[in-house]
Each structure stands twice: as C-alpha cells, then as structure tokens.
Amino acid sequence: xxxxxxxxxxxxxxxxxxxxxxxxxxxxxxxxxxxxxxxxxxxxxxxxxxxxxxxxxxxxxxxxxxxxxxxxxxxxxxxxxxxxxxxxxxxxxxxxxxxxxxxxxxxxxxxxxxxxxxxxxxxxxxxxxxxxxxxxxxxxxxxxxxxxxxxxxxxxxxxxxxxxxxxxxxxxxxxxxxxxxxxxxxxxxxxxxxxxxxxxxxxxxxxxxxxxxxxxxxxxxxxxxxxxxxxxxxxxxxxxxxxxxxxxxxxxxxxxxxxxxxxxxxxxxxxxxxxxxxxxxxxxxxxxxxxxxxxxxxxxxxxxxxxx
Amino acid sequence: xxxxxxxxxxxxxxxxxxxxxxxxxxxxxxxxxxxxxxxxxxxxxxxxxxxxxxxxxxxxxxxxxxxxxxxxxxxxxxxxxxxxxxxxxxxxxxxxxxxxxxxxxxxxxxxxxxxxxxxxxxxxxxxxxxxxxxxxxxxxxxxxxxxxxxxxxxxxxxxxxxxxxxxxxxxxxxxxxxxxxxxxxxxxxxxxxxxxxxxxxxxxxxxxxxxxxxxxxxxxxxxxxxxxxxxxxxxxxxxxxxxxxxxxxxxxxxxxxxxxxxxxxxxxxxxxxxxxxxxxxxxxxxxxxxxxxxxxxxxxxxxxxxxx
Numbered sequence: 001x002x003x004x005x006x007x008x009x010x011x012x013x014x015x016x017x018x019x020x021x022x023x024x025x026x027x028x029x030x031x032x033x034x035x036x037x038x039x040x041x042x043x044x045x046x047x048x049x050x051x052x053x054x055x056x057x058x059x060x061x062x063x064x065x066x067x068x069x070x071x072x073x074x075x076x077x078x079x080x081x082x083x084x085x086x087x088x089x090x091x092x093x094x095x096x097x098x099x100x101x102x103x104x105x106x107x108x109x110x111x112x113x114x115x116x117x118x119x120x121x122x123x124x125x126x127x128x129x130x131x132x133x134x135x136x137x138x139x140x141x142x143x144x145x146x147x148x149x150x151x152x153x154x155x156x157x158x159x160x161x162x163x164x165x166x167x168x169x170x171x172x173x174x175x176x177x178x179x180x181x182x183x184x185x186x187x188x189x190x191x192x193x194x195x196x197x198x199x200x201x202x203x204x205x206x207x208x209x210x211x212x213x214x215x216x217x218x219x220x221x222x223x224x225x226x227x228x229x230x231x232x233x234x235x236x237x238x239x240x241x242x243x244x245x246x247x248x249x250x251x252x253x254x255x256x257x258x259x260x261x262x263x264x265x266x267x268x269x270x271x272x273x274x275x276x277x278x279x280x281x282x283x284x285x286x287x288x289x290x291x292x293x294x295x296x297x298x299x300x301x302x303x304x305x306x307x308x
Numbered sequence: 309x310x311x312x313x314x315x316x317x318x319x320x321x322x323x324x325x326x327x328x329x330x331x332x333x334x335x336x337x338x339x340x341x342x343x344x345x346x347x348x349x350x351x352x353x354x355x356x357x358x359x360x361x362x363x364x365x366x367x368x369x370x371x372x373x374x375x376x377x378x379x380x381x382x383x384x385x386x387x388x389x390x391x392x393x394x395x396x397x398x399x400x401x402x403x404x405x406x407x408x409x410x411x412x413x414x415x416x417x418x419x420x421x422x423x424x425x426x427x428x429x430x431x432x433x434x435x436x437x438x439x440x441x442x443x444x445x446x447x448x449x450x451x452x453x454x455x456x457x458x459x460x461x462x463x464x465x466x467x468x469x470x471x472x473x474x475x476x477x478x479x480x481x482x483x484x485x486x487x488x489x490x491x492x493x494x495x496x497x498x499x500x501x502x503x504x505x506x507x508x509x510x511x512x513x514x515x516x517x518x519x520x521x522x523x524x525x526x527x528x529x530x531x532x533x534x535x536x537x538x539x540x541x542x543x544x545x546x547x548x549x550x551x552x553x554x555x556x557x558x559x560x561x562x563x564x565x566x567x568x569x570x571x572x573x574x575x576x577x578x579x580x581x582x583x584x585x586x587x588x589x590x591x592x593x594x595x596x597x598x599x600x601x602x603x604x605x606x607x608x609x610x611x612x613x614x615x616x
Contacts, residue, residue, distance in 0.1 A: 006403050006406055006407055006410070007429065010410060010427075010429075013410060013411065013414045014413075014414050014417060014423065014424040014425070015414070015417070015418045015423065016423045016425060017389070017390075017421060017422075017423045020390070020423045020425050022425075023423065023425045023426070024424070024425060024426050024427060028426065029390070029392075029425035029426040031390065031425070033341060033343065034343075035341065035342075035343075041390065041392060041425060041426055041442075041444075042392070042426055043392040043393075043394050043426060043427060043428055043440075043442060044394070044428050045394050045396060045428050045430055045440075047396055047430055047432055047433070047434075048433075048434070049433040049434075050396075050430060050431070050432065050433055081325070082325075082328070082337070082339065082349065084337075084349060084350070084351040084442050085351075086351050086352070086353050086394075086440045086442075088353060088355055088358075088438055095314050098314055099314055102314070102318060102321060103321065105322075106321045106322050106323070109322060109323070110323045113325060114325075115322065115323065115324045115325045115328045115331065116322040116332070117322070117324060117328050117330075117331045117332060117337035117339070117349060118331070118332050118336065118337040118349055118350055118351060119318075119332060119351060120351050120352050120353050120440075121315065121318075122353055122355055122358060123358070124355055124358065124434070124436060124438070125355070125356075125357040125358055125436060126355075126356070126357075126432070126434035126435045126436030126438070127434045127435045127436075128432060128433060128434030128435075130396055130432070130434070130438045130440075132351075132353075132394045132428075132438075132440040134351060134392050134394075134442035136349075
C-alpha cells in the first residue's frame with residue numbers, strides 16, 4: 001500500500017518548468033515551444049520475461065518496443081518523430097542477435113517516420129535483457145488529446161478488440177492506431193488513451209481524469225479470438241484507443257469512419273457514477289475503480305507499469 | 309570483432325528525418341526546430357554492478373543517473389531542460405528504497421532546472437536494477453559544440469583531473485561541467501566531449517571526429533588522488549570536458565577562466581598524426597587509436613557504452 005501511494009504521488013514530486021504543458025500522468029508529456037505544434041515525449045520499457053517470453057526473436061522485440069511507444073504518441077493525437085534507444089543485454093546475445101534487433105529497429109522506425117537519433121548499448125550483469133525507448137512526436141494544438149476533458153454524457157468509443165493479446169501473439173504484432181487517432185483527434189475527440197493495461201483499468205483512468213465514471217456495455221465490447229470475458233476486460237497489451245465522443249457527433253463519426261479497424265461504442269461517461277469507476281450498464285456492479293488506493297494507483301501517476 | 313563492426317555501423321543504419329541536425333555519434337542528438345536555440349536529446353543508463361556496486365544508496369544512484377546525462381548536455385555547450393525516467397527494479401526494493409530514489413531524483417532535477425516530465429517504473433524478473441534516463445536541453449546556435457571541428461594546431465584543454473573515479477567515489481558525486489561548458493562554448497571552442505570512457509578513448513574520439521590525431525602531454529594531465537598513470541588515462545567516469553581551443557585564444561582563456569575547476573592544456577591536435585590516434589608528446593608511441601577496429605569502435609557510434 002505504501003508503494004502504491006508513493007507511485008500515485010510521483011507526478012506531484014517532480015517540479016515542472018515553463019513550457020511543460022502536461023507533465024507526468026498522461027500517455028505523453030506535452031511541451032510548448034511556442035510553435036504551431038506541440039512536442040510530445042514519452043518513454044516505455046520492454047523487459048524479457050515481463051513483456052515477452054524468453055526466446056522471442058530479437059526482431060519481434062524491436063518491433064514491440066517501437067510500436068508500444070508509438071501507441072503513446074497516437075493516444076495524444078500525435079505523429080511520432082524521434083526516438084532514443086537504450087538497451088542492456090546479457091552476455092550470450094551475439095553479433096547476429098544484435099544485428100537482427102538493430103535492423104528491425106531501423107526498418108520499423110523508417111516505416112513510421114521515426115528518426116532513431118541516439119542511444120546507449122550496455123552489457124548487463126543481470127539475468128535478463130532490458131530495452132527502453134524514449135519517443136517524441138508532434139501534435140497540432142487543435143488535435144491534442146488528453147486523458148481528461150470528457151463531459152457528462154459523452155460516449156465511450158473503442159477501436160479494435162480486446163483480450164488474449166499474449167496468447168494470440170497480438171502484443172508482438174499490433175499496429176499502433178496512429179492513423180485512426182489522427183482521424184479522431186480534434187474533429188471527434190479531445191479525450192483519448194491507449195489501452196495497454198487492460199480495458200477496465202484504462203477506461204477508469206480516462207474517466208477518472210475527467211472526474212466522471214463510466215457505464216460500460218460489456219456485451220458490446222469486441223473480444224479477440226480466444227479471449228474470455230475476464231481477459232477481454234483486464235488482460236491488457238491491446239494497444240487500442242479509447243475515446244470520448246459527444247453524443248451529437250457519434251452518428252457522423254460512425255458514418256465517416258474510413259478504416260477497416262473496428263470502431264465500437266462501448267459505454268458512456270456519467271457524472272452520476274463516482275469518478276474513476278467503471279460500472280456495468282445496469283449501474284449495479286463496480287467493475288473497476290481507481291483512486292482511494294483500491295486499485296493500483298500508478299493508474300493515475302503516468303508511471304504506469306509498476307504492477308508488472 | 310563482428311560485434312564491434314556492427315556497433316560502429318549503427319549510426320548509419322538509422323535514417324534521420326528533416327530537422328535532425330546531428331544524429332547518433334555525438335554526445336547528444338541535435339534537432340533544429342527553426343527556433344533561436346537548438347534542441348538536444350541524449351540517453352544513458354545506470355546499471356547495478358556495472359555503473360555502481362550493489363548496496364549503493366538509492367539517492368546516490370539517482371544523482372549519478374541524472375548528472376551522467378546532464379554531462380552529455382554540457383558537452384554540447386547546452387543547458388538541460390527535460391528528462392524521462394525509466395527503471396526496472398528487483399522485488400526487494402521496497403517503498404522506502406523507492407521513495408529515497410524518487411526524492412533524490414526530484415531534488416537533483418530541481419537543482420539543475422530539469423523537468424522530469426514522464427517515466428516508466430517496472431519490476432524486473434532479472435537479478436539487477438536498471439535505470440535509464442533520457443534528457444533534453446537547449447543550446448544557442450552560436451554555442452553548439454560537436455566532437456568534430458577541431459583544426460590542425462588547436463590545443464587540447466581539459467577540466468578537472470582524471471583516474472580512480474570508482475575507487476574515490478568521484479563517479480557518484482561529480483558535478484557535471486555545465487557552467488564551465490557554457491563559458492567555453494562559442495567563445496573559446498566549438499569542439500567538445502565529456503570524458504566518460506577514459507581520457508585516451510574520448511580524446512581519440514574527439515580528434516578522430518575531426519580527422520586529426522592528438523599529441524598528448526601525459527605529464528601535464530592532472531591525476532585524481534589515488535590514481536596511477538594508467539588509471540588516469542583509461543579509467544573513465546571522470547565526467548570532465550575536453551575541448552579544442554585555437555592557439556591564439558589560449559592565453560585569453562586561461563586569464564579569464566573564472567572557476568575553481570582546474571583547466572589544463574594537455575595536448576594538441578595535429579594533422580601530422582593519423583586521425584583518431586592519441587600519441588605521446590614525442591610522437592613516438594600510439595597511446596590509443598580508434599577506427600580500423602583496433603579499438604572498440606562503439607567509440608564512433610554514439611552507442612558508447614557497449615564495452616561495459
């Protein structure tokens with residue numbers, strides 16, 4: 001409990017200078033350089049035996065590392081730009097292994113228009129490989145999406161499907177929703193998050209940041225093949241988008257949605273529900289609640305992955 | 309050897325987009341946003357049992373992590389601005405340990421004017437703690453210092469003293485030379501590096517990037533208490549500056565140097581010496597050579613720390 005309180009308080013202990021529009025606590029930090037566009041910064045790790053099983057080919061690790069970070073940029077409505085790659089690998093990773101990793105990183109970065117402009121490569125004396133990527137991006141002011149800002153009555157939309165990401169291999173081959181996010185951002189939403197830690201938890205973060213609850217239509221949530229209800233709600237590593245959309249925009253959104261990617265209305269933000277709770281559609285059962293230390297509150301901290 | 313060639317070629321495999329003035333291969337990447345100042349980005353890890361011994365207090369690890377990165381910003385002539393903190397820690401690091409780490413990070417960041425604006429905290433299943441920080445900074449165009457740009461006959465100046473950093477504890481309490489670098493940059497030099505991997509190796513990098521060799525006056529190099537000649541030249545973790553200064557500027561520099569920090573002329577850049585070599589002052593012995601795979605060529609790669 002002490003630990004969870006600590007992580008919840010983390011964003012508050014770091015002083016933010018001028019120009020930091022959004023500090024820790026969202027999918028990215030937002031920096032204002034006085035330009036048309038805002039600058040986004042985020043970082044995420046990929047650890048052996050935590051984020052992928054031992055024996056995963058290096059190229060797949062590289063792809064996951066980059067896409068996982070790009071997904072954070074997408075959630076802000078942005079486009080990725082630069083990356084810094086840090087890694088510490090165990091002694092047995094030879095030149096061939098490393099080359100496969102770097103080649104895949106370079107290929108994937110190029111495909112997303114990301115400049116890998118620096119890095120640090122070490123040997124670890126530990127027993128596992130560690131990868132860390134920091135990413136930057138740009139988003140126009142009109143399109144910046146935060147976790148906060150949903151209004152009472154807004155509808156909750158989700159891209160794609162949920163659950164069984166690890167079992168199905170989705171977590172190694174998902175496509176970050178950059179294009180879909182760009183379509184949604186500004187025109188249809190200013191409130192978005194990417195689902196990396198489970199639908200319920202990330203929906204609770206999204207609603208909690210707006211001081212609202214969410215009524216979730218569980219029956220409407222698309223589940224990934226092989227997922228049961230529980231996995232669909234809580235597995236995580238879906239890397240899909242959740243977005244708050246005004247009810248009067250919903251029809252236009254669904255009619256104009258130009259992607260093959262599924263887009264589903266799965267719930268509604270309600271001020272009648274306690275902030276940070278996700279309840280079922282009959283408003284009877286609390287499916288998830290953040291804050292008050294009833295749930296890992298790294299949820300609200302922007303240091304999101306401590307629970308792993 | 310294969311591995312070293314691979315690391316040497318690393319900067320070349322990552323495509324750089326518009327606005328990346330300097331990609332991998334220097335102390336920082338340099339981004340041009342069309343503003344008065346240029347934006348700097350760098351990342352560095354601090355690993356248990358590699359960069360500090362097991363049992364080091366968390367506050368000291370935090371300070372080292374931040375200062376080590378700030379030193380990279382200093383080497384470009386810049387001032388630090390933002391940081392992203394990623395860490396994966398072993399199970400036994402409890403709330404008290406973590407709190408000491410975060411408090412020290414926050415305190416140290418504040419002291420340097422750095423906004424820690426995001427991060428990622430995980431539990432590792434490995435046997436060691438891993439810390440990674442990415443840092444940004446600003447430098448005015450006139451003051452940008454690169455590893456390249458030294459001219460034949462330029463003098464090599466060094467701040468501080470060298471050797472025995474681990475034994476003396478210097479590596480946990482050094483002060484990054486931000487102020488000294490700001491004084492040097494533009495007015496006295498455009499060619500600078502911070503010495504993290506040993507005086508010889510970093511001098512070879514500095515000269516090699518300019519296509520020159522260096523004649524090193526070994527007798528003039530200030531050594532840290534407890535260091536022998538070999539340690540002074542090769543230990544690393546000194547976090548001092550090396551800078552190329554035009555001979556006609558040397559006297560003014562020494563006369564106007566306002567700091568207690570020692571500043572010493574320790575050599576000269578010479579085109580008569582093979583590029584990337586450091587030779588003794590009688591031009592007889594090669595003390596260090598980079599390139600041609602005779603020496604870890606991560607030296608030239610900007611992925612500097614693979615040799616650990």
